Amino acid sequence: MPETRMSEIGGETANIVESSTAAESNQPQRYSPAEIEPKWQAVWDADKTLYAADAHDSGKPKYYCLEMLPYPSGALHIGHVRNYAIGDALARHMWMRGYNVLHPMGWDAFGLPAENAALKNGVPPREWTLSNIAAMRKQMQRMGYGYDWSTEVTTCLPDYYRWNQWFFLKMFEKGLAYRKKSKVNWCPECCTVLANEQVIGGRCWRHEDTVVELRDLTQWFLRITKYADELLDGLDKLEGWPEKVRTMQRNWIGRSEGAHVDFAVADGDAKITVFTTRVDTIFGATSVQLAPEHAVSKAFALEDDALRVQIEELLEQQKVARESDALGAIEKHGVFTGRFAVNPFNGERVPIWVANYILADYGTGAIMSVPAHDERDFEFAQKYGLPLRRVIAPAGGRKDQNQNTGILRSAQDDDSIVVGELPYLAEDEAVLIDSGEWTGENCLEAQEKMAAFAKAKGFGTPTVTYRLKDWGVSRQRYWGTPIPMVYCDKCSPEEPLPVAESELPILLPEQVDITQTNGSPLGRIPEFVNAKCPKCGGAARRETDTMDTFVDSSWYFYRYADAKNSNAPFDTDKANYWFPIDQYIGGVEHAILHLIYSRFWTKVMRDLGLVKNDEPAARLFTQGMVIKDGAKMSKSKGNVVSPDDMISRYGADATRMYALFAAPPDRDLEWQEEGVAGISRFLSKVYRLTTKFSSVARAKGSNAAPKDQALLRRLHQTIAKVTHDFDGRWHFNTSISSIMILVNEITANEAAMDAGEFSPGAVAEVFRSLILLLAPFAPFFAAEMWEELGGEGVVFRTQWPLVNEELAREDEAEIPVQVNGKLVTVVKVPADSDEAAVKAAALADPKVIARIEGKTIVKVIVVPGKLVNLVVK
Numbered sequence: 035m036p037e038t039r040m041s042e043i044g045g046e047t048a049n050i051v052e053s054s055t056a057a058e059s060n061q062p063q064r065y066s067p068a069e070i071e072p073k074w075q076a077v078w079d080a081d082k083t084l085y086a087a088d089a090h091d092s093g094k095p096k097y098y099c100l101e102m103l104p105y106p107s108g109a110l111h112i113g114h115v116r117n118y119a120i121g122d123a124l125a126r127h128m129w130m131r132g133y134n135v136l137h138p139m140g141w142d143a144f145g146l147p148a149e150n151a152a153l154k155n156g157v158p159p160r161e162w163t164l165s166n167i168a169a170m171r172k173q174m175q176r177m178g179y180g181y182d183w184s185t186e187v188t189t190c191l192p193d194y195y196r197w198n199q200w201f202f203l204k205m206f207e208k209g210l211a212y213r214k215k216s217k218v219n220w221c222p223e224c225c226t227v228l229a230n231e232q233v234i235g236g237r238c239w240r241h242e243d244t245v246v247e248l249r250d251l252t253q254w255f256l257r258i259t260k261y262a263d264e265l266l267d268g269l270d271k272l273e274g275w276p277e278k279v280r281t282m283q284r285n286w287i288g289r290s291e292g293a294h295v296d297f298a299v300a301d302g303d304a305k306i307t308v309f310t311t312r313v314d315t316i317f318g319a320t321s322v323q324l325a326p327e328h329a330v331s332k333a334f335a336l337e338d339d340a341l342r343v344q345i346e347e348l349l350e351q352q353k354v355a356r357e358s359d360a361l362g363a364i365e366k367h368g369v370f371t372g373r374f375a376v377n378p379f380n381g382e383r384v385p386i387w388v389a390n391y392i393l394a395d396y397g398t399g400a401i402m403s404v405p406a407h408d409e410r411d412f413e414f415a416q417k418y419g420l421p422l423r424r425v426i427a428p429a430g431g432r433k434d435q436n437q438n439t440g441i442l443r444s445a446q447d448d449d450s451i452v453v454g455e456l457p458y459l460a461e462d463e464a465v466l467i468d469s470g471e472w473t474g475e476n477c478l479e480a481q482e483k484m485a486a487f488a489k490a491k492g493f494g495t496p497t498v499t500y501r502l503k504d505w506g507v508s509r510q511r512y513w514g515t516p517i518p519m520v521y522c523d524k525c526s527p528e529e530p531l532p533v534a535e536s537e538l539p540i541l542l543p544e545q546v547d548i549t550q551t552n553g554s555p556l557g558r559i560p561e562f563v564n565a566k567c568p569k570c571g572g573a574a575r576r577e578t579d580t581m582d583t584f585v586d587s588s589w590y591f592y593r594y595a596d597a598k599n600s601n602a603p604f605d606t607d608k609a610n611y612w613f614p615i616d617q618y619i620g621g622v623e624h625a626i627l628h629l630i631y632s633r634f635w636t637k638v639m640r641d642l643g644l645v646k647n648d649e650p651a652a653r654l655f656t657q658g659m660v661i662k663d664g665a666k667m668s669k670s671k672g673n674v675v676s677p678d679d680m681i682s683r684y685g686a687d688a689t690r691m692y693a694l695f696a697a698p699p700d701r702d703l704e705w706q707e708e709g710v711a712g713i714s715r716f717l718s719k720v721y722r723l724t725t726k727f728s729s730v731a732r733a734k735g736s737n738a739a740p741k742d743q744a745l746l747r748r749l750h751q752t753i754a755k756v757t758h759d760f761d762g763r764w765h766f767n768t769s770i771s772s773i774m775i776l777v778n779e780i781t782a783n784e785a786a787m788d789a790g791e792f793s794p795g796a797v798a799e800v801f802r803s804l805i806l807l808l809a810p811f812a813p814f815f816a817a818e819m820w821e822e823l824g825g826e827g828v829v830f831r832t833q834w835p836l837v838n839e840e841l842a843r844e845d846e847a848e849i850p851v852q853v854n855g856k857l858v859t860v861v862k863v864p865a866d867s868d869e870a871a872v873k874a875a876a877l878a879d880p881k882v883i884a885r886i887e888g889k890t891i892v893k894v895i896v897v898p899g900k901l902v903n904l905v906v907k
């Protein structure tokens with residue numbers, strides 16, 4: 035498929051030119067991307083050093099510009115085109131600013147689609163993947179992206195994934211990789227476990243229609259929770275990251291401070307540890323609620339058949355709600371166990387319930403229920419008639435408390451308890467009431483004091499919980515990195531053993547029948563499974579799970595710094611030169627998965643002494659989506675724009691320049707083919723003008739001519755604007771339109787240029803700078819025009835034009851003149867005019883004279899540089 039692309043170009047549609055221009059032109063030449071682009075592509079492909087970075091010890095300032103690596107599906111989509119056009123413009127600009135730029139590309143090449151394709155078409159995953167990579171690399175080259183292909187990283191090849199295995203061994207050694215039985219998300223479509231981050235709305239991230247099931251499996255985990263606090267705190271320092279991404283990560287980590295408190299089970303030895311964020315309300319606890327799978331629930335169930343049946347029902351309800359991600363909205367059910375627990379703060383016995391909305395794997399799987407001060411507890415207590423006990427009130431006393439608004443009390447309530455509208459949730463300005471020795475304390479202060487008290491007395495402790503869970507990395511699939519562990523029945527029947535580092539890589543076997551979808555395909559290959567025990571040398575079994583593909587993308591960008599290294603994942607000095615990444619560019623959909631995992635991985639590598647940086651990327655940019663007809667592109671909607679189509683009609687330059695022009699890069703872009711055609715016409719115009727005046731521009735010497743100044747002013751204003759946009763918010767849409775304004779001004783002066791009213795020096799400066807300004811956006815075009823102008827060397831390695839502030843300054847200002855607040859005209863005055871001069875110019879304007887004729891001027895208001903307003907009667 036991609037091989038045909040080059041030959042498609044050159045059809046009649048490729049020659050875009052304004053029909054009138056050939057006749058007007060002295061040297062009739064037409065802009066033909068079908069000729070220019072393949073010509074320069076061949077030149078660039080042949081020059082391996084063109085886009086290669088200088089060595090890390092070159093002494094130059096570095097700039098690491100990175101776009102997220104794609105999954106090799108086989109074809110670039112238009113969203114890729116935009117993503118890479120942003121990064122490529124930036125990389126080229128930074129080269130021209132004199133930086134040593136690293137601009138690499140690679141392939142996130144493991145994963146399920148390769149296996150699915152194999153099932154469908156019978157092509158082995160490796161073959162399918164590598165041919166897709168070849169096709170997409172060609173497309174990228176055809177687009178003119180300036181990548182250093184000598185550092186290309188392909189994650190499915192052993193020279194890369196052996197380092198995944200090496201990292202895994204290091205993490206195992208440090209206790210950061212471990213195995214445990216747990217409830218896991220299982221996608222019946224993928225036939226594999228998914229990470230929590232890969233379950234979206236209870237469904238598989240790859241299969242929108244497939245509800246994820248929960249299964250109990252023994253799995254490998256990476257201890258990301260060890261870094262939870264650092265991952266959270268680090269977000270405050272990532273000022274170059276979008277706030278929305280930082281917020282998403284904060285929520286995902288979900289830190290909450292609270293306390294553990296032990297409630298002893300009355301008439302038994304067991305205790306129930308509850309987690310609460312509001313230990314200050316503990317005097318208001320009127321029950322303890324357990325998850326159906328809590329050990330104490332299970333123990334009670336063993337003694338009571340009727341209770342067991344009810345608990346199983348609750349568990350089933352929970353499971354159904356979890357699988358459809360409706361846990362938040364679950365209809366709350368519970369059952370009283372007939373048993374009681376003792377509140378350690380006041381010695382009171384409270385009933386123990388089992389409830390379907392309490393999760394065994396969140397907090398401790400047990401809560402104290404304080405219905406007067408918690409929405410959820412309130413709802414549950416109302417349903418089952420549990421007592422409410424108010425223990426907090428607004429600071430400043432009980433004066434508002436006796437209004438009978440929504441009075442809620444139960445028979446058990448002591449008459450002395452003040453009631454009001456419940457549940458009452460405030461904490462900052464609230465104080466405790468009816469809370470023993472704590473009565474009168476401010477809630478926030480009491481939280482700290484009471485947790486400390488529990489700790490001192492030995493029945494609790496202040497604690498912190500996280501929503502973030504350890505990262506489950508086991509996958510029961512073929513196309514991934516084999517986990518480098520073995521099991522020996524003889525010397526270590528329970529615990530897995532790490533293979534020796536010298537045995538890496540543990541190769542993924544190539545000829546594998548993956549048509550059976552049950553369990554790991556590797557388990558059916560004896561040559562793979564049978565291994566030697568690293569301890570006793572006897573027969574052992576290899577781990578047959580493979581690693582989650584997010585392992586691959588967690589550190590790939592370090593490999594770019596030293597892609598050929600066969601002794602280490604990368605050289606530390608090289609990484610320390612290039613990191614952190616100066617600018618990372620990709621989709622916001624990676625805010626949680628990839629961008630948390632890769633931050634974690636960097637911290638692990640730092641602790642292994644491999645790098646110095648705490649974070650992988652100093653700045654992150656998330657580009658908007660490309661949409662069509664108001665909707666996300668999809669095959670089913672029939673609104674997919676093919677980059678190949680665009681290239682064959684308009685060329686790669688017009689396609690990528692349009693992707694930058696049509697909207698600011700952080701916003702969604704509505705793709706309109708007419709817009710691409712418009713960019714193509716603009717390039718045709720520049721082509722015609724440049725070829726027409728190139729002989730003038732090539733001439734040396736610069737005799738200033740009177741006309742020069744206005745055009746040079748416009749040029750330097752344009753340079754200032756485009757440079758500013760690169761330094762700032764990347765509003766390339768406005769950069770490109772300012773270049774268009776410059777070109778319009780050249781067109782307006784075309785006759786004067788023909789007549790020799792501009793000096794050759796000025797013409798040369800205008801055209802050379804114009805082409806340099808276009809180089810980051812339309813590289814093929816710029817290379818061709820640079821050659822046309824007789825420019826020396828490679829256009830992208832030429833110094834970016836510098837602003838001459840003197841020349842850029844406006845020497846005339848345009849001042850709007852109003853009469854009684856209505857705009858009448860605009861007058862031109864010298865830029866440094868004082869108030870009197872501006873006023874005089876306004877009063878001398880014929881339109882103003884006509885408007886005020888026969889009237890009296892009451893007042894003249896002059897806002898210097900901005901406005902004149904005449905008040906007349």
Ligand SMILES: [Zn+2]
Pocket residue numbers: 221222223224225238239240241244
């Ligand atoms: Zn799935």
Ligand SMILES: [Zn+2]
Pocket residue numbers: 522523524525526567568569570571572574
């Ligand atoms: Zn052994």
